[in-house]
Amino acid sequence: MSRKNQQGSGRPRARAAAKYTIYNVTEPAELMEFLMKKMAGISRTRVKALLTNRVVLVDNNIQTQYNYPLQAGMKVQISHEKHKHEFRHPLLKILYEDAYLIVVEKKEGLLSVATDHQKERTAQHILNEYVKRQHRNNRIFVVHRLDRETSGIMMYAKDERTQHTLRDNWHDIxxxxxxxxxxxxxxxxxxxxxxxxxxxxxxxxxxxxxxxxxxxxxxxxxxxxxxxxxxxxxxxxxxxxxxxxxxxxxxxxxxxxxxxxxxxxxxxxxxxxxxxxxLCFYHPVTGExxxxxxxxxxxxxxxxxxx
Missing domain, CATH: 3.30.2350.10 (Pseudouridine synthase)
Incomplete structure (x- = not known):
């Protein structure tokens, strides 16, 4: 029996659908401007909807900022797996996210970060699990805290360099x-x-x-x-x-x-x-x-x- 017949009918196998549409950045541009140029005919409203739905990634990190500054060599991805990037939790809401930091609103009753004596599930644990869905090496880094019974807005860094920048320059930022x-x-x-x-x-x-x-x-x-x-x-x-x-x-x-x-x-x-x-601050990377x-x-x- 021929090798072709051993493998089945000989019909070509269906190729798995691409998870992303990828656009390579060749010159500096803002994200909104870049997407409208690459996705010819798309409206500003539609681009904002993509950002709101958290399906736009820059260098494998979700980006929700319409005027995010792109540089040559970056990669912009439009995910076709919206559910993969959705975040839903009864005690935590993501207000903003980019490649460097994540801003959330937490409910009362949720610890910001685990302590030596309290090993329960925390906002940091929940967000770590979320960013690891994007890439297994991703991590969340603590910048500041809210008491367990205090609710409200706080932010975390997505890399150690940003964490140190925020902590070392907190009063200026x-x-x-x-x-x-x-x-x-x-x-x-x-x-x-x-x-x-x-x-x-x-x-x-x-x-x-x-x-x-x-x-x-x-x-x-x-x-x-x-x-x-x-x-x-x-x-x-x-x-x-x-x-x-x-x-x-x-x-x-x-x-x-x-x-x-x-x-x-x-x-x-x-x-x-x-x-x-x-919470108002100057972005530790872009200065915005x-x-x-x-x-x-x-x-x-x-x-x-x-x-």
């Missing part, structure tokens, strides 16, 4: 970082600043009004509303110490609602009433100003409704 909180009682002032030296005692963070060897910390606050024995407060961090807002609000006599550790005796929301709603903002949690607003 991050230009606006704000939280919203519901605290106990009626705030005496409409706005103000809290300054103190904070020391991590492991189980809690202590505050001192003089330099006792702790880390100097500054929190600016603005009172948005007072109602029902609570105050809705917007807070801007000048420094980012462990438990900083929680300790500073407690030191004013207005602990964060639900924060038993720092003196609050009620928990009407079943969670810590603290949410990181705004990146701005992310989420709505105040509805539960915070509902607690402030007049009865």
């Amino acid at each position: 991050v230009c606006d970082r704000r939280y919203v909180s519901v605290v106990m009682g009626d705030m005496e002032k409409d706005s103000g600043t809290v300054e103190s030296w904070l020391t991590d005692r492991k189980l809690y963070v202590s505050s001192s009004d003089h330099d006792d060897g702790g880390k100097f910390s500054v929190t600016h606050y603005q009172t948005i509303k007072r109602a029902n024995g609570y105050s809705l407060v917007e807070l801007q961090l000048e420094t980012g110490r462990k438990n900083q807002i929680r300790v500073h609000m407690s030191s004013l006599g207005h602990p964060v609602v639900g924060d038993e550790r720092y003196g609050c005796e009620v928990d009407p929301l079943g969670r810590l009433a603290l949410h990181a709603f705004k 100003l990146m701005q992310f903002e989420t709505l105040y949690p509805a539960s915070f607003k509902n607690l402030m409704l007049r009865k």
Whole structure:
């Protein structure tokens, strides 16, 4: 029997469908401009839809920024496997992603990163699994943290170089970082600043009004509303110490609602009433100003409704 017949009928086998359409970059261009030129006839709306659906990759990394700067030698891929790159998790939402970093909004109850004593599933674990679907060598690197019971916006790096750039130049790169909180009682002032030296005692963070060897910390606050024995407060961090807002609000006599550790005796929301709603920074690679903002949690607003 001929080799051809041994293998079957002799009909050519169907070729597997290509997973990507690949475009090679030969000169500098913005991603939107590049795709509209390569995909003749495609509209700006359609390109934005591809980016939103997370099916555009640059050098094997998902890119959602329409004006991402391309350089000669890069490779742009359009995935035909949308489901492979979708990300869905009840406690974590991706707000932005490119080859260097990923910005997310996390729910309360989820740790940012595992500690020596807490080995449970964390935002870092979840994102590691996600980026490894794109390439098995991909990893997520921690830049900053949010407390487990604090919700809101945070970012991670996708390589060590970006991580070091962000950590080493944090105060130059991050230009606006704000939280919203519901605290106990009626705030005496409409706005103000809290300054103190904070020391991590492991189980809690202590505050001192003089330099006792702790880390100097500054929190600016603005009172948005007072109602029902609570105050809705917007807070801007000048420094980012462990438990900083929680300790500073407690030191004013207005602990964060639900924060038993720092003196609050009620928990009407079943969670810590603290949410990181705004993060603005200069991209560590492109230098572009990146701005992310989420709505105040509805539960915070509902607690402030007049009865």
